[in-house]
Amino acid sequence: MVDEVEGVGKLLEDLKKNTFEKYDAFTVAEVFNMKEEELREFIGEEGHFSTMFDFSAHVLTNGDHGWYDSKPIEFKQYRASTFDAQRKCNNIGFLANIIENHDEPRGANTYLPNYGQNDKGVKMLATVNILLRGIPFIYQGQEIGMRNCKMESIEEYDDISTKNEYKVAIKAGLTSEEALEACYHHSRDNARTPMQWNRNENAGFTTGTPWLKVNPNYLYINVEDELNDENSVLNYYKKLIALRKSKDYKEVFTYGNFVAAYEDKDNIYSYYRKLDNKTVIVIANFGEEESIIKLQSKENKILLSNIDNITINNDNVKLESCGVVVLEAK
Numbered sequence: 001m002v003d004e005v006e007g008v009g010k011l012l013e014d015l016k017k018n019t020f021e022k023y024d025a026f027t028v029a030e031v032f033n034m035k036e037e038e039l040r041e042f043i044g045e046e047g048h049f050s051t052m053f054d055f056s057a058h059v060l061t062n063g064d065h066g067w068y069d070s071k072p073i074e075f076k077q078y079r080a081s082t083f084d085a086q087r088k089c090n091n092i093g094f095l096a097n098i099i100e101n102h103d104e105p106r107g108a109n110t111y112l113p114n115y116g117q118n119d120k121g122v123k124m125l126a127t128v129n130i131l132l133r134g135i136p137f138i139y140q141g142q143e144i145g146m147r148n149c150k151m152e153s154i155e156e157y158d159d160i161s162t163k164n165e166y167k168v169a170i171k172a173g174l175t176s177e178e179a180l181e182a183c184y185h186h187s188r189d190n191a192r193t194p195m196q197w198n199r200n201e202n203a204g205f206t207t208g209t210p211w212l213k214v215n216p217n218y219l220y221i222n223v224e225d226e227l228n229d230e231n232s233v234l235n236y237y238k239k240l241i242a243l244r245k246s247k248d249y250k251e252v253f254t255y256g257n258f259v260a261a262y263e264d265k266d267n268i269y270s271y272y273r274k275l276d277n278k279t280v281i282v283i284a285n286f287g288e289e290e291s292i293i294k295l296q297s298k299e300n301k302i303l304l305s306n307i308d309n310i311t312i313n314n315d316n317v318k319l320e321s322c323g324v325v326v327l328e329a330k
Contacts, residue, residue, distance in 0.1 A: 009041060012048040026050045028096050036088065043093030051135050054095040056081040057111065058104055067182040068169035075286050078111060079269050086133055086258040086271070095134040099125060100142055105190040109148040115288050116322045119145060123236045123306035124284050124324040128269050130240050131282050131326065133258040138237070140195055144226050145233040148190040149215040151180065156213050162187040198224035236306065243304050243326065252278045262293065272329075279329045285319035292318050299330030 020027050029052040031042055043052050060077050063070030089095050099107035112121045122145040130136045151157055154166045154176075162183050169179035184190075189212060196218040197204035203218035215221075226232035244253045256275035262268045267287030273280045280303070285291045295315045302310060305325040310317070317325060 051096045056085040066168040067165045067186040097132050097134040098137045100139050103188045106148050121322040124322050127324045143237045149193045159189045196222040284324040290320045297329035301328040
């Protein structure tokens with residue numbers, strides 16, 4: 001595989017000038033192995049593309065030899081990688097922020113600790129991602145909290161890369177059960193199982209035979225049930241998107257700078273979005289124990305939270321495990 005080829009930039013600029021701009025097209029790039037000084041060439045006012053996907057967190061899932069020897073993402077790694085990407089783009093352009101896509105496993109399984117792989121944790125992850133500086137992308141099923149799907153054998157997978165990684169794991173000495181476990185955590189087929197619409201056969205996706213196994217959890221994770229549950233992941237996503245697009249806050253969430261906060265506190269993922277005289281702070285507790293955060297502002301308005309009846313006392317906000325709050329700092 002060749003990482004550097006002469007003339008690629010010239011080709012991309014030719015595409016932009018003679019194709020993309022002609023139709024005022026919105027373009028999104030998948031860029032890997034980019035040098036930091038090349039960022040302006042890809043996005044921003046003079047960039048080849050409108051935006052590019054931020055894969056900084058996903059690359060943390062890579063193993064040294066394959067899926068079989070990869071390790072779970074540590075919170076500090078996740079926070080550092082996403083914060084670093086945000087800082088680099090602050091004065092250049094907008095990233096396309098993702099939790100998952102068609103080539104990645106489900107974000108709920110990848111970026112949340114085991115104790116956080118529930119509705120509360122999924123809402124927390126959504127909040128910290130959707131309100132980052134950049135353009136949020138939501139992949140099908142993410143908005144209802146779809147999860148990775150356990151397969152009984154390698155034959156149930158369709159993806160060729162998964163089959164190859166399974167063989168690599170077996171060759172390295174793993175049992176078939178251990179190799180399947182690696183596929184469960186990393187296969188992109190996790191994001192390609194049929195969309196879960198309701199509790200009917202095949203999750204309401206088809207009356208025929210779907211190309212992949214339907215995740216058995218469709219009986220309690222599906223669109224129909226979540227539409228009728230005020231506290232569901234789907235309805236939380238609606239509130240989150242409505243906040244980002246609201247009249248009072250759309251400017252700060254679109255154009256506001258990203259400023260990291262509370263980086264000295266373990267398991268706290270927090271940042272400000274600042275524009276002119278408006279400041280919003282997002283605070284999330286990825287830890288297993290509750291955390292009390294001393295707020296820097298004396299006046300704070302709660303805009304959104306995944307915790308019922310959250311309160312602020314003496315400039316302190318208490319966040320239970322996997323709790324998140326969005327505040328306007330006055």
